[in-house]
Amino acid sequence: MSSKESFNQISPSEFFYRNRDLAGFSNPTRSLYTAVREFVENSLDACDHSGVLADVHMSIKAVDKDKPDPKQYILTVKDNGPGIESKHVPLAFGTVLYGSKFGLKQARGMFGLGATMAILYGQITTNRPVIVKSSTDGKIQDEYEMLLDIQKNKPVILKYEKKETKSAGLTVSICLDGDYSKAGSKIRDYVYQTSLITPYATITFDDPKGEKFRYTKIVRSMPPSPTIIRPHPHGIDVETIRRMLLDTHYQIPTVDDSMISKVRKELGLAKKNVDYSQIMKKVEKKWKTLTRPVRVVAAIMSFLKMDFDKLSKIRIEEVDVGNKKLIYWDFGESQSNSVDMDPESPYYKQLTNTVQGETLTSFLTKRFQRVGPTTAVKFVEYAKFKPEQRIGTMTNQELVKLSDALQTFDEFMSPDPSCLAPLGEEPLDKGIERFFEPDFHAVIQRGASAYSGFPFIIEMGIAYGGKISSGKINVFRFANRIPLLYDEGSDVVLKVVNETDWGRYKVKNDSPLVIVSHICSTRVPYKTVGKENVADRPEIERELRLALQFLSRKLSSFMSKKGQADMAKKRANLYSKYIPLIAQFSTELSGKKKEPNYKKMIKEPNVIEEKTE
Numbered sequence: 001m002s003s004k005e006s007f008n009q010i011s012p013s014e015f016f017y018r019n020r021d022l023a024g025f026s027n028p029t030r031s032l033y034t035a036v037r038e039f040v041e042n043s044l045d046a047c048d049h050s051g052v053l054a055d056v057h058m059s060i061k062a063v064d065k066d067k068p069d070p071k072q073y074i075l076t077v078k079d080n081g082p083g084i085e086s087k088h089v090p091l092a093f094g095t096v097l098y099g100s101k102f103g104l105k106q107a108r109g110m111f112g113l114g115a116t117m118a119i120l121y122g123q124i125t126t127n128r129p130v131i132v133k134s135s136t137d138g139k140i141q142d143e144y145e146m147l148l149d150i151q152k153n154k155p156v157i158l159k160y161e162k163k164e165t166k167s168a169g170l171t172v173s174i175c176l177d178g179d180y181s182k183a184g185s186k187i188r189d190y191v192y193q194t195s196l197i198t199p200y201a202t203i204t205f206d207d208p209k210g211e212k213f214r215y216t217k218i219v220r221s222m223p224p225s226p227t228i229i230r231p232h233p234h235g236i237d238v239e240t241i242r243r244m245l246l247d248t249h250y251q252i253p254t255v256d257d258s259m260i261s262k263v264r265k266e267l268g269l270a271k272k273n274v275d276y277s278q279i280m281k282k283v284e285k286k287w288k289t290l291t292r293p294v295r296v297v298a299a300i301m302s303f304l305k306m307d308f309d310k311l312s313k314i315r316i317e318e319v320d321v322g323n324k325k326l327i328y329w330d331f332g333e334s335q336s337n338s339v340d341m342d343p344e345s346p347y348y349k350q351l352t353n354t355v356q357g358e359t360l361t362s363f364l365t366k367r368f369q370r371v372g373p374t375t376a377v378k379f380v381e382y383a384k385f386k387p388e389q390r391i392g393t394m395t396n397q398e399l400v401k402l403s404d405a406l407q408t409f410d411e412f413m414s415p416d417p418s419c420l421a422p423l424g425e426e427p428l429d430k431g432i433e434r435f436f437e438p439d440f441h442a443v444i445q446r447g448a449s450a451y452s453g454f455p456f457i458i459e460m461g462i463a464y465g466g467k468i469s470s471g472k473i474n475v476f477r478f479a480n481r482i483p484l485l486y487d488e489g490s491d492v493v494l495k496v497v498n499e500t501d502w503g504r505y506k507v508k509n510d511s512p513l514v515i516v517s518h519i520c521s522t523r524v525p526y527k528t529v530g531k532e533n534v535a536d537r538p539e540i541e542r543e544l545r546l547a548l549q550f551l552s553r554k555l556s557s558f559m560s561k562k563g564q565a566d567m568a569k570k571r572a573n574l575y576s577k578y579i580p581l582i583a584q585f586s587t588e589l590s591g592k593k594k595e596p597n598y599k600k601m602i603k604e605p606n607v608i609e610e611k612t613e
Contacts, residue, residue, distance in 0.1 A: 025121040028070035030486075032178030033186050035075055035118035036060070039172055040190075041482060042115050043079035044198060046170065048421070049225055050082040053217060054201035058191070060180060062208045070179040072126050073208065075118075078171040083136040093119055093132050093172070094148050094155020115172065120148055122176035129158055133171040141165035180208050186485055188213060192435075193476055193483035197423060197518060199431040218434055219427045226421040229522075230369040233379075233406040234415075235453020238399050244367055245357060245391055252316050252354065253293040255300070260308050266294045276307045296354050299347035300326065303339055319355045321393065326351075356390035363391045370413040379409050407453075415455035417448030422457045422520050423481065432461045436514055439465030440558045444547050451539040456521035458540070460547040462555055468512035473497065477534075478518040484532050492536040493517045496544045505552040506559035513555075517544065 025031040040056060047054035056079050063072040084092055093116060119130045135141040145159035180187075184207065191205045195215035200222050205213040231240065253259055264270045266289070267282040274282075283290075283298040290298065300316060301307075303326050317336060318327040327338045341348055358366065364376040371379075380387045383405035385398075394402065422445055429443045443461040450456065468474070477484040477493050484491065497515060507513060525535040534540065587595045 025117060028125075028177045028179040029182040031118075031121050031125075031176065032060075032073065032075070032180060032183045033190065033485075035121065035174065035176060035178075036077075036187050037190060037482070038115050038118045039075070039077035040194065040203075042172075043077055043081060043170065044194075044201060044481070046081035047079060047201070048222065051222065051225060052081055053220065053222065054198070054203075055080045056201065057204045057206075059206040060178075060187075060208050061206075062180075063175065065208075069181040070177055072175055073178040073180065074173060074175050075122075075178075076171065076173040078169065080167060080169045083134040083168050083170050085136060086134065086142040089132055089134055089142060089144055090146060090155040090157055092116075093130055093144075094146050094157075116148070118176070119174055120150070122174035123148055125177035126175045128175040131171075131173040133165075135165045135168045135170075138168040139165065189485055190483050191215070193478070193485070194481075196431045196435050196476065196516070197428075197478045197481045197483065199423075199427045199434075218430055221427070223421040223424055223427075226419050229416050229419040230367060232415040232450065232453035232455070233364075233368050233371065233409065233412050234450065235523075236368075236403060236406050238403045241399055241403055244363075252300075252319065253296060255297055255311055255314075255316065257312065259293070259297060260312060263294050263297050264308070266290055274307070276301070276305055279307060292354075295350055299351040299354075302345065302347045303341050303351075304328070319351055321352050321356060353390070355392060357392035358390070359387065360385055360389045360391055361387045369416045375411060375413075378411060379405070382409050382411075415448070415450040415453060417455045417457060419522050420448065420455055420457050420520050422459050423518060425459070428459055428461050428516070428518070432463050432514075432516060436463045437467040438463035438512075438514070440555065442551050442554045444550050446543050446547050449539055449543050451525070451537045452523075454521055454523040456519060456524075456540060456543075458543040458547050459518040459520070460544070460551060461516040462548075462551040463514040463516075464507075464555055464558070465512050468514055470510050470512045472510060473502075473507075474514045476514065476516045478516070479524045479526070479531070479534055480520050481518070482531065484534070486532040489533075490527065491533040492541055493519075493534065493544060495536055496541060496548055500548060500552065502552075505556040507552075507555065515548070515551075517547075519544075 025034055036058065040058060043056045044054050047056075056077065058077045059075075061074045061076075063074060122128065122130065129145045129147050132144045132146070133141050134144075141163045143159075143161045143163055144157060147156045147158060148154075149156050188205070188207070191203055191213055192215070195201065195203045199218045200220065202214075202216045204215075207213070261270075267279065267286060269279065269282060280298075280302060283302075287295070287298075297311075301311060304311070304314075306314070313331050315329045315331070316326070317329055319341075320327060320338075324341045324343060325338045326341055327336060329336050341351070357363070360380055361373065361376040364371045364379060365373055377387060383402060385402070425443045425445050428445075429441065432438070432441050432443065441461065441463040443459070446458040446460075448455050448457050475494060475497055477491060502509065502511075519534060519540065524531075525537050525540070527533050527535050583595045587593070
């Protein structure tokens with residue numbers, strides 16, 4: 001006898017509880033590092049978007065210092081950002097997939113789950129609550145102590161207090177299982193690299209051993225804040241179009257008491273009990289002044305031939321345009337009924353347009369970025385649709401056809417890069433100069449490009465010599481100002497660096513060379529939810545390669561001059577060794593007592609060297 005299979009739905013938090021490896025919480029080492037990263041990034045994002053020069057303080061303390069790793073640690077991150085309104089705190093930190101990162105603009109986080117995942121991991125491993133302190137005005141601080149109800153994906157507030165404070169910002173503190181002995185070097189690297197790519201922020205880290213790492217800001221100007229933009233046609237698939245269609249439809253309003261009151265008021269029938277024919281006379285007279293919802297209700301009344309009293313006893317279920325029927329539920333009869341709609345009726349168009357949404361050309365110009373009326377008409381011809389076709393009437397096959405055409409039409413303008421906030425050449429150059437103290441450094445910011453309709457910008461810097469140690473080429477990878485420290489083997493940046501023929505640029509494999517690469521985009525194509533390595537999309541690979549070639553040519557030029565300077569130095573050394581001997585021999589040979597003034601000859605190569613450098 002076979003047992004019957006049962007089907008259940010699980011909450012997002014339950015899903016990530018069961019699959020926490022996906023988000024980078026696979027073991028105590030990786031989890032401690034990921035939790036640090038998620039909280040610091042949230043703080044920096046909050047400060048960036050409110051135009052505040054970030055001051056982030058992070059501390060990791062062992063609950064029991066004498067215990068061996070892995071053990072419980074308390075991780076606390078405090079910032080000077082705008083804080084979070086009290087009503088949003090429980091949902092922001094006690095719900096998976098709740099956040100402000102779902103618009104199409106550049107941000108460090110992508111999914112709205114990072115910080116909550118860290119809290120969830122802490123709760124799973126230590127059963128201790130998260131403590132969140134938030135102040136939006138710098139005077140009153142809301143303090144929450146919470147757990148996350150995993151099965152319901154809801155916060156459980158254990159304690160809530162209001163306290164006085166002297167500064168705005170957010171503090172989050174969790175207890176979690178971690179292994180600092182193994183994660184420490186990565187966490188220190190992360191803090192160091194974050195301060196390199198965020199030179200306008202001050203970052204302080206107090207580690208469990210009592211050491212303090214502090215990186216103060218070196219520039220006082222911030223990149224412009226990114227803006228939210230509409231999607232680009234090339235980044236659209238069928239599912240996205242379906243979701244957009246929901247926004248384009250004007251929903252049939254719920255005909256409840258308040259809606260009926262609104263209709264009465266606009267028709268000037270607020271106090272009168274009138275029959276159906278009197279209502280429709282008023283509708284005809286005042287049609288042009290009525291709001292859209294009232295027009296829709298009036299159109300429904302015209303087909304149902306009902307007054308206000310009867311209308312309050314039904315619920316509209318569907319406007320079936322294909323069969324020209326209006327279907328409604330009658331509460332009195334407890335059954336579904338339908339009436340035919342006359343296409344010749346003056347109210348038919350009002351009702352059908354409401355449920356069928358915008359015309360295709362209107363949909364293209366209103367819902368997508370950089371699509372004007374001329375381009376919209378050209379596209380409709382290319383895709384073999386009628387311009388006046390209503391978007392809500394499209395079949396599944398037509399939606400697939402529309403999606404394919406949007407991705408292949410090549411006359412759309414390139415994506416709008418205003419949603420991006422690259423660091424900028426000057427701050428990147430200053431960061432590289434301060435952190436590496438090289439003999440040579442150069443930076444480049446490429447123009448905006450796009451993959452799959454998502455805009456992106458590549459910034460890159462190169463540094464050589466000085467205090468950089470030899471051994472191998474060091475590559476620092478960043479995406480949306482996040483240091484990428486794990487899984488570097490399969491990253492597109494490493495692929496481009498490794499495929500470069502360094503010999504042609506006069507660089508050896510063990511040269512003291514640093515490459516800093518920064519990809520900023522509304523959607524960085526990470527290979528995993530853990531956000532550590534970037535996929536090798538052809539467009540991104542091409543931009544990286546062009547940036548690296550430009551900088552490598554600059555380095556090659558420097559190396560050529562350096563080579564000339566080295567040769568001049570060698571000559572100077574050679575002259576200084578042998579010319580005094582030749583002078584002495586010449587003096588003896590000529591029988592003179594005074595040697596010729598040969599010191600000028602030794603100095604001359606040094607002059608050449610100075611000019612070369």
